[in-house]
Amino acid sequence: MSDLRVHVEGVGLWSPQLADFGALRSLLAGQTPEPPPARPTAATLPPNERRRAPASVLLAIEAAGQAVAMSGRDAATLACVFASSHGDQPITDYMCATLARAPAELSPIRFHNSVHNAAVGYWTIATGCHAPSTAVAAQAASFGAGLLEAVGQVLAEQRPVLLVCSDSAGSGPLTEITGCTQPFACALVLAPAAGTATLARLDLQLVPSQPDDALPGPLAGWRRGNPSASSLALLAMLAGNAGSCRLAAAPALGLQIAMEKVA
Amino acid sequence: MPHVMTPLAVTAHTATSALGRGLAAQLDALRGERSGLRPNDFSSAPLACWIGRVDGLEAAALPAAFAPWDCRNNRLAWLGLNQDGFLDRVHAARARYGANRVALLLGTSTASIGATEEAYRRLDADGGFPDDMLRPAIHTPHSLTAFVTAVLALEGPCLTVSTACSSSAKVFASAERMLRLGLIDAAVVGGVDTLCDSVLFGFNALELVSPEPCRPFDAARNGISIGEAAGFALLERIDIAPEAPRLLGYGESSDAHHMSTPHPQGLGAELALNDALARAGLDPAQVGYINLHGTASQKNDEVEAALVARAFPATTRASSTKGFTGHTLGAAGIVEAAVALQAIEHGLVPGNLGGDAPDPVCGAQFAWHNEQQRIDVALSNSFGFGGNNACLAFARAEFAA
Numbered sequence: 048m049s050d051l052r053v054h055v056e057g058v059g060l061w062s063p064q065l066a067d068f069g070a071l072r073s074l075l076a077g078q079t080p081e082p083p084p085a086r087p088t089a090a091t092l093p094p095n096e097r098r099r100a101p102a103s104v105l106l107a108i109e110a111a112g113q114a115v116a117m118s119g120r121d122a123a124t125l126a127c128v129f130a131s132s133h134g135d136q137p138i139t140d141y142m143c144a145t146l147a148r149a150p151a152e153l154s155p156i157r158f159h160n161s162v163h164n165a166a167v168g169y170w171t172i173a174t175g176c177h178a179p180s181t182a183v184a185a186q187a188a189s190f191g192a193g194l195l196e197a198v199g200q201v202l203a204e205q206r207p208v209l210l211v212c213s214d215s216a217g218s219g220p221l222t223e224i225t226g227c228t229q230p231f232a233c234a235l236v237l238a239p240a241a242g243t244a245t246l247a248r249l250d251l252q253l254v255p256s257q258p259d260d261a262l263p264g265p266l267a268g269w270r271r272g273n274p275s276a277s278s279l280a281l282l283a284m285l286a287g288n289a290g291s292c293r294l295a296a297a298p299a300l301g302l303q304i305a306m307e308k309v310a
Numbered sequence: 311m312p313h314v315m316t317p318l319a320v321t322a323h324t325a326t327s328a329l330g331r332g333l334a335a336q337l338d339a340l341r342g343e344r345s346g347l348r349p350n351d352f353s354s355a356p357l358a359c360w361i362g363r364v365d366g367l368e369a370a371a372l373p374a375a376f377a378p379w380d381c382r383n384n385r386l387a388w389l390g391l392n393q394d395g396f397l398d399r400v401h402a403a404r405a406r407y408g409a410n411r412v413a414l415l416l417g418t419s420t421a422s423i424g425a426t427e428e429a430y431r432r433l434d435a436d437g438g439f440p441d442d443m444l445r446p447a448i449h450t451p452h453s454l455t456a457f458v459t460a461v462l463a464l465e466g467p468c469l470t471v472s473t474a475c476s477s478s479a480k481v482f483a484s485a486e487r488m489l490r491l492g493l494i495d496a497a498v499v500g501g502v503d504t505l506c507d508s509v510l511f512g513f514n515a516l517e518l519v520s521p522e523p524c525r526p527f528d529a530a531r532n533g534i535s536i537g538e539a540a541g542f543a544l545l546e547r548i549d550i551a552p553e554a555p556r557l558l559g560y561g562e563s564s565d566a567h568h569m570s571t572p573h574p575q576g577l578g579a580e581l582a583l584n585d586a587l588a589r590a591g592l593d594p595a596q597v598g599y600i601n602l603h604g605t606a607s608q609k610n611d612e613v614e615a616a617l618v619a620r621a622f623p624a625t626t627r628a629s630s631t632k633g634f635t636g637h638t639l640g641a642a643g644i645v646e647a648a649v650a651l652q653a654i655e656h657g658l659v660p661g662n663l664g665g666d667a668p669d670p671v672c673g674a675q676f677a678w679h680n681e682q683q684r685i686d687v688a689l690s691n692s693f694g695f696g697g698n699n700a701c702l703a704f705a706r707a708e709f710a711a
Binding site for chain 2: 051123127131132133134139142143144146147150151153154155158159160161162163164165167168169171172174175176177178179180181182183184185186188189192193195196199200202203204220221223224225226253255296297298299300
């Protein structure tokens with residue numbers, strides 16, 4: 048089987064320490080980037096939606112908006128793959144706590160925000176996107192599995208795809224179970240062909256799974272605090288000039304990814 | 311518009327719902343126009359509504375080897391996998407292609423959130439999960455797929471699609487793309503959702519639950535009845551099974567309108583339909599039967615009936631089977647795909663149970679009672695919260711578009 052080749056046109060990233068992809072570059076260059084405001088801006092959302100949307104949605108949309116802006120693409124034209132290992136943990140915590148105490152008091156808004164595809168729903172509504180959109184999960188391999196799903200759409204349909212992977216921090220008793228201690232989101236705009244916006248070329252192969260490579264020094268330990276941060280292996284590579292990395296895509300399946308910078 | 315796709319063979323499939331275990335029970339209930347809905351007897355504080363409950367899950371613990379996965383949703387998955395010889399067919403595919411060449415792509419809306427709800431009802435003195443619930447693998451959206459991966463011993467791509475009520479329709483699209491790219495040689499697709507307080511009280515809070523058995527497309531419909539179900543299908547290339555029914559096409563779209571209300575003109579639903587017809591190379595007049603999403607919510611049925619009326623001739627028959635099964639949420643796509651495949655195999659157009667006083671917006675396409683006729687092509691619609699739409703197209707092996 049030949050390599051799966053896609054082109055990266057945009058990169059988005061948000062964590063409490065890193066406001067965007069530029070901040071990651073600066074961290075990896077040994078600097079101390081200015082941390083972002085406590086709440087992601089998510090400027091793609093209209094102000095009333097920004098007030099209503101839960102934090103998990105703001106987190107995903109912040110990263111998505113950054114990646115799409117970098118690509119110069121019209122968001123309405125992009126198919127969307129939004130991945131998350133745990134979905135909105137504060138809402139799960141709220142729902143389970145309320146159902147245990149007073150089920151009839153469950154908030155209808157929080158219920159409809161609890162669906163795994165809430166973030167991609169808000170995104171398609173805000174951007175007027177009628178393209179196919181999906182929300183996926185694969186436990187600790189959610190980024191790799193989401194990347195494989197996105198690459199499949201890019202190549203099979205020959206269309207650009209927005210990939211987002213995000214997890215909010217845990218809340219309440221659930222935190223002990225998920226181990227999610229900090230929020231993290233990233234996004235990529237992937238295209239089938241090279242163009243003026245191409246930043247890098249990725250060649251992917253399916254391989255038997257192996258443990259993920261260690262992350263560069265300043266990022267060591269981030270994966271423990273958030274499964275979506277497993278994407279940092281690829282993002283750190285994109286911050287450099289060339290390289291390769293391995294990511295889990297399933298319990299017994301890995302992705303071998305070679306990256307080459309373009310322009 | 312997409313290119314016409316190479317059809318795939320549906321070499322095995324199965325469904326388990328309130329209609330019973332496996333395809334024969336489903337067919338029997340459809341033929342008898344017998345609903346599986348019952349007054350709500352689920353949970354410690356049951357709402358006054360009707361539900362589509364699968365009998366016997368409480369007594370059907372998982373085999374000891376899978377005990378750490380035990381929860382209602384995985385019990386239903388196990389029950390579903392053990393019907394219609396499905397496990398044997400997957401084992402044969404795994405032997406033929408290799409475990410790493412078979413994907414597992416499952417849809418679910420809430421996975422085993424019921425187990426997380428239970429843990430919160432039984433928090434220990436320190437406010438933490440009780441010891442028997444300290445099982446991270448079941449308190450996550452991927453619980454179902456990870457469990458089924460373990461049961462089937464598959465080593466290929468493995469993904470949970472969770473787009474609310476379109477989840478287990480969209481997995482067919484993912485499978486087709488991976489097969490087309492040569493990443494895999496077969497895919498197990500499907501989905502499972504089980505009754506839990508989150509969906510019963512959640513839809514109730516949205517005032518979308520009917521106090522009576524749901525009445526899709528009835529003028530006096532007043533909401534959904536929630537059900538639970540498991541269903542699976544095995545997809546392979548057609549050269550391996552030239553006689554098997556086929557996945558002819560699929561369509562996906564986004565409404566870009568509202569989180570919990572469909573687009574008022576059915577824009578997203580129509581885009582998904584047109585995408586599916588184009589991929590399948592079909593004219594609307596070639597469609598014999600459409601299994602509608604038809605939840606019995608005011609808005610969904612109004613919008614979907616109008617779409618059927620403007621897009622199809624009267625020779626295309628249409629019905630919702632939610633009056634039989636209830637709305638099985640993330641499992642609706644696969645259960646209703648199984649109904650569409652039975653329509654083709656048995657020439658049965660199931661009647662739209664519960665539509666006693668049809669909404670005037672419904673056209674001549676609606677089958678209010680069972681009809682017996684040859685069906686070559688059948689569609690299945692699935693629409694979810696967030697404006698997430700999917701449409702599947704199936705055909706008998708001999709059909710040529």
